[in-house]
Amino acid sequence: MPANRNALIRYKTIDTCLRNKYRRWTLNDLIDACSDALYEYEGIDKGISKRTVQMDIQMMRSEKLGYNAPIVVYDHKYYKYEDENYSITDTPLTEQDLKTMSEAVEILRQFKGFSYFSEMDNIVSRLEDHVTSAKKKTFPVIDFEKNENLTGLKYLDPIYHAINNKKVLKITYKSFKATSICSYIFHPYLLKEYRNRWFVFGRFNHSLYNLALDRIQEIEISENDKFIDNDLFNIQSFFEDIVGVTRNANIRAKNIRFWVDKNNAPYVETKPLHKSQQIIESHEDGAKTFQIKVVINQELIREFLGFADSIKILSPKSLVDIMYKKFEKALKNYILVRKNEIIN
Known part of the structure; x- marks a missing residue:
């Protein structure tokens, strides 16, 4: 691993x-913290010398990296930032930074059009837009979907490095439905994003589990447990027939037919609910009937509920019954709301 990567850590x-x-942080405290970080992220267990951390502090104080960090020593022993609001992550980009990033963007743009690089397109656009706005001191002209209040990021x-280094994790977790906190000895295999939420898939008690990062309370490496390689699911095909991230191993994909009114049919046609989507019938009034082949899960149901009265599930009967009960309960809720409004 290049020294500059370790230095950045x-x-x-x-x-x-x-x-x-x-x-209060002594020099020895900082040495221990850096040693722990390098072991956690890179698997380096030889420790850090006192001189290395002292040089790091001097480098952070200097202008070489553009940090100019206001690190001071008080009581002849403890280190702190003189400005409590300072962080090297808030340091503005230098001209050299912008030049380097511009060169990186130009290199990355050369790969556009290659099939294996297609997933990187929006990252390149985001980086290019950020560099341009920083150069011109203007606001970005591309606004990507994001959730600033998302927890768990x-x-x-640490999960990414645990997967790469085949480390077992001890995860303290509390789901939305749980009344108490649970602890998992977890073998992580895959990180997955869905609608601005992140999930980690892995093994717990010989079964495949899916944990939301925003419900994790604490994480640490479980040194006494040996990592078990993934033999529970095929990462490449696991998400082929689902919308979202939830699936039961015993549930198979079903053909789902649904009708969409004329006003919303163009949206569904141009932004398919799933890659298997196809038009079964185009109606004279502009409405259309579509079909997808997926596993029925909560994410799919929420997609359909989002269209409210503009969509109608035709088959299978099991999904029709689920949607019927959902709308029946919703109707009762709104009847109660209207009654309360009349009374009040």
Whole structure:
């Protein structure tokens, strides 16, 4: 691993420590934190020397990286940021940074059009737009979907490295339905994003589990457990016949037919609910009947509910019954709301 990558991990670790104003940090504390971070992220267990961390602090204080970090020593022993709101992550881009990023964008743009690079298109556009706006000191002209209040993103990096380094995790977790916190000895295999939420798929007690990162309370490496390789699911084909991230191993995909009114049919046609979607019938009034072949799960049901009265499930009967009960309950709720409005 190149030294500059390890150095960056140390800089970010020192930054995280010094931003924590509720603890006093000695040089030995910072050495221990950097050693733990390098072991967690890169599997390096030889430790960090005192001189290395001292040089890191000097580098962060200097202008070489553009940080100019206001690191001070107080009581002749403890380190902190003189400006409590400072962080190296908030440092503006330098001209050299912009030049390097521009060159990176130009290299990445050369790969556009290759099938194996198609998933990177929006990342390149995002990077290109950010560099341009930074150069011109203007606002970005591309606004990607994001959720600033999303929790759990801090676990992305440690889980990613645990997967790559085949490390077992001890995850403290509380689902929305649970009344108490659970603890999992978890073998992570895959990170998956769906609608701005992140999920990790892995093994717990010989079964495949799917945990939402925003419900994780705490994560740590479980050193005493040996990692078990994935033999539970095929990552390449697992999501072929589902909408979202939820599936039961015993449930198979079904042909689902649904009617969409003329006003919403163009939206469904141009933004398919699933790649298997096809038009079965075009009606004289502009409405259309579609078919998809997927597993029936909560994400699919929520997709259909989002269209409210503009969509009608035709088959299979099991899904028709589910939708009927959902709308029946919704109707009762609105009847109660209207009654309360009349009374009030």
